[in-house]
Amino acid sequence: MMSEFTKEELELSPCKYEYLDHTADVQIHAWGDSLREAFEQCATAMFGYMTELEYVEMREVKEVEAEGHDMLSLLFHFLDECLFLFCDDPFFIVRKVKITEFDGENLRIKARCYGEEFRLGKHPQGTEVKAITYSNMQVHDNENQHEVFVIIDI
Numbered sequence: 001m002m003s004e005f006t007k008e009e010l011e012l013s014p015c016k017y018e019y020l021d022h023t024a025d026v027q028i029h030a031w032g033d034s035l036r037e038a039f040e041q042c043a044t045a046m047f048g049y050m051t052e053l054e055y056v057e058m059r060e061v062k063e064v065e066a067e068g069h070d071m072l073s074l075l076f077h078f079l080d081e082c083l084f085l086f087c088d089d090p091f092f093i094v095r096k097v098k099i100t101e102f103d104g105e106n107l108r109i110k111a112r113c114y115g116e117e118f119r120l121g122k123h124p125q126g127t128e129v130k131a132i133t134y135s136n137m138q139v140h141d142n143e144n145q146h147e148v149f150v151i152i153d154i
Helices: 035-050 070-085
Strands: 017-022 026-030 058-068 094-105 109-119 136-140 145-153
Touching: 017 035, 026 035, 035 070, 035 094, 035 109, 035 136, 035 145, 058 070, 058 094, 070 094, 070 109, 070 136, 070 145
Parallel strands: none
Antiparallel strands: 017 026, 026 145, 058 109, 094 109, 136 145
């Protein structure tokens, strides 16, 4: 059953991420007009590595929450919570991630993930993401630069 979403919820952000070659894994480089947007883009990129996002409909929304003790652990736990959605039963593939609360001072995030149940035949199978890693993880947040680098274990 399709949920009712507002026009704003269904609006997709422009792509602000890329995949960088990395030995045996993949590195995501994501950026935005704010650190919040860079985190959203990074999570979207992770799902984009699992399937071609244009095949994913926004039929349902699932909420995730994450906390950290510094900005790197916040990013790690946020992505890990998003990845858990796909690992749950049934598998949930996400087309859009919208952070509703980004508390950089207390290091907490709440987000809404829009997508649907993953189904072979409808969703092209990309590469399985096994885990998020801290390896070479970077968060840059200053007035000229809001970007993150994350290596995902594939």
